[in-house]
Amino acid sequence: MTATDPRIDRLNSATADLDAPLLAADVAAIDTNLAALVRRAGGTPIRVASKSVRVRAVLDRALATPGFAGIMAWSLREALWLECDDVLMGYPTVDRGALTQLASNDVAIQRIMLMVDSAAHLDLLEAVGPWASPPRVCLDVDASLRLGPAHIGVRRSPLRTPDDVVRLGRDASRRGMAVQGVMFYEAQIAGLPDSGRAVRWMKRKSAGELAYRRAAVVDALRDAVGPLRIVNSGGTGSLEVSAADPSVTEVTAGSGIFAPTLFDGYDAFTPAPALFFALPVVRTPTSRIATAFAGGYIASGPTGRSRVPSIVGPGRLLRAEGVGEVQTPIVGSGATLGDRVWFRHAKAGEVCERFDTVHLVENDNRTAVPTYRGEGRTFG
Ligand SMILES: Cc1ncc(COP(=O)(O)O)c(C=O)c1O
Incomplete structure (x- = not known):
């Protein structure tokens, strides 16, 4: 260019x-990108990642596009402020003020699903109660790749195996919380440009490992706590790979809408x-x-x-x-x-x-x- x-x-x-x-956006390019994301997701609904947009009019444009449903927020205060009836928190929160506000607001509880990955998160939810109705929680599962001692991916959740996830899911259910989702964010596939053979090999290896482990986690968690509303995975850089797994009910994308430079170097797509x-x-x-x-x-x-x-x-x-x-x-x-x-x-x-x-x-x-x-x- x-x-x-x-x-x-x-x-x-x-x-x-x-x-x-000044900051300016080309609406035709945004629309081209929205259509490309929907095409790449192949029929799996896309949750829009608000952190990668931070403009309400553009979030609304995504949500008005068939194929998009719901927002992934990054802050609970943001989720409370957004006028959206389907918000998944992409990350845990320790914001007691915002949690207390959520706990007393039944409408907001029905709109916002919290992200947790440890008993300490559940302790905090209990501590800010009483809850107007049971808090709805999604369990974040480590989707990184391990090759021997090497950890390839981001440092997020301590939950990795079906047993880890079932233990926390049961704990949350016992405490009266509604376990409704599970999330896997494979940053080493979604957030890494295809810069060479080693990266492409690693991505293939990771996708194979994750498809197997994700299905096992989802099956085990369903057996333990009942039906799940959300099995979320992926990001802009992995839509077709994440959506290909039948255990995934929705994928997430945000960056692919504005297409910043970090998304220039992928093999599978070229956003505008x-x-x-x-x-x-x-x-x-x-x-x-x-x-x-x-x-x-x-x-x-x-x-x-x-x-x-x-x-x-x-x-x-x-x-x-x-x-x-x-x-x-x-x-x-x-x-x-x-x-x-x-x-x-x-x-x-x-x-x-x-x-x-x-x-x-x-x-x-x-x-x-x-x-x-x-x-x-x-x-x-
Ligand atoms: C939990 C989660 N899902 C999805 C994404 C992908 O977002 P984007 O499409 O903006 O890369 C991210 C990005 O960091 C994330 O943290």
Whole structure:
């Protein structure tokens, strides 16, 4: 993609009267991505991961797309704030205030399923009671791959085997909680670009191991606690693999909607970049360098080049400075004062914490919608 990319030209002209820095999204690209996610899920419903969106209007657009159902929230305060009647917490919470609020609100209890992975989580749920009705819980199961002593994947849950999961499920049932779900997030497949043969081999190996273990866990848990409403798995990078397992009732995706740079390198899909930010040139220290305002929006995760915003154009980053807290020098752009330089972020939701507004551009129309931050909300 270059600065003369027709998509950037469209965003540029649709936002020409606005001052930068600004965040803009191409609605046609969002819709293309939503359709591709649904196609890849092959009929398995998709829960939208709100952390990778952080814009309510875009979450609503996903939920209005046939094939999507429900939100995966990352914070309980967020889940209480969202007006959605089907929210699965993707992560456990120790937020006593939010849990106390949930416990006293029967409507919210029916809307929000909590994530737990240990007896300590259950202790906390008991401690914040009494509950207006039984809290609904989903058990998070470690979906990483073990190769000998090597742990490949993320560090999440201590639950791994059918026995581990059954023990906690029975404990929760005994305490009067409603065990309604189980989740497996295979980050080493979903969140890792296909960067070489070793990665592709590891992903195949992991998918095989997980398909077997996931089915065994689900069967054992159903036997122990009764029917489950949710068997959740996957993320943007693994939809077809996760959905292929018949024990999975739903998959999750968020990043694939805005398609940040970390999702450029997968074999199975090529999403359309949909979210861009523009920085204004504020000075020109030499004839070859134009310096733009702000831009140092580094993404989370292991630090390195993959976490740095990518310049779309015009020009290229000055390696010695990179993207800066308050200024970003650009080489060879030919840009002068007031011109814009366009970028993509490495992650989808995080850049929305930098802007109040996203400008949704569709044909020649532009609609300004608030990010979570623009609604005065940040959830961590
Ligand atoms: C529990 C869980 N499910 C799914 C996902 C996938 O989200 P995305 O599609 O945005 O990569 C994540 C991402 O971290 C996650 O933590």
